[in-house]
Amino acid sequence: MSPTGQCLVAFVFGSVVGLLVQRSRFCNTAALRDAMLFRTFRNTKALLVAMMILTVGFTGFISVGAGNPMRFDVGINQVLGLFLFGVGMVLAGACTVSTWVKAGEGNFGAIWALIFTFVGMFLFSLLWSYIYWPPAPSAMTGEISLERLQLGFSNAQTLQEKTGIPAIFFGLIQTAVLYGLYRVIRRHELKQSITIGAA
């Protein structure tokens, strides 16, 4: 597909996502923060259901060699980076999706968070230019490199290649785990509603 076609597809996809997220008030930050702070799971359940659908869909297509999985080396930088991101999104009250969506509703706080996300990215680009870590895509090998704190690359496709078992099999195991989590939340909610009803 041509770059223009890709951009058009991305824009249409983004527009539908923006509309659906705006109308549903879904927020990834709330999915984690509310579950931890307030024991409410409105957004957490939606996140789990989406992950179940995606796991079956992605691993199903990967099993037959279709799709475009992300491909880059991973390592300790994912843990550290997402730790910082997790703190940041709770403080800012919005994640990458909700900053755009709230900005579209006229929330200036979200626009401010977006501006400083860009500033943070630029500051990190300066730091990276001194430390050259994590490795640039051109320096990635796909192999474990302890001195660079990198664990290489592995996903459903590599699992299928190494074991000879279709990726969907592993996808179904992950889906079952996610469904187990969903059931625990539903049971917790039922218990809560019974307690409130009895009071």
Place this chain on the structure above:
Amino acid sequence: MELFKKTLDPVIALSAIAVLDIFLFLIVGAWTVGGGETMMTGLIAQFFLGDTLDRIPFWHEVFRPDASYWKIYISLGMLFGAIVGAIASKEFFWRFPRRISEWVMITIGGLLMGIGIRLAFVCNVSTFFGLTPELNLGGYLSISGILAGAWFGSLIYKRVLEGDL
């Protein structure tokens, strides 16, 4: 139209988004936001700094500013879709943080999100809607990081809410 009169169940909304994300995965790649935001940062920096940007290795070794990068348009689309939704449902109005503590938290939060995305090469969207469903090891590493971060952030947030900070 019913969609603009009442709030949509997030389970229904996210299920629809997940199905669309599978189509996107087949056409170009899974839903992500951080990559597009990084490219926007590069384009904005290029606008202000011009050729000086070439002296920063990150912007030619990791992300070379390119306006035809498809991931940019996911974010712009989300903004457009949200504006349409907000106007159609009469929910668009300008809101500003009221307290100084809110401005400070949003500023620090935004900075941490930007630094975190670039350090990790991924954002929350690619963690939950891309890497983990692809069974990528990076997804599990990212989830452990974001859960720990959200928990730590929640402790700070709680103290701010209680007026301790």
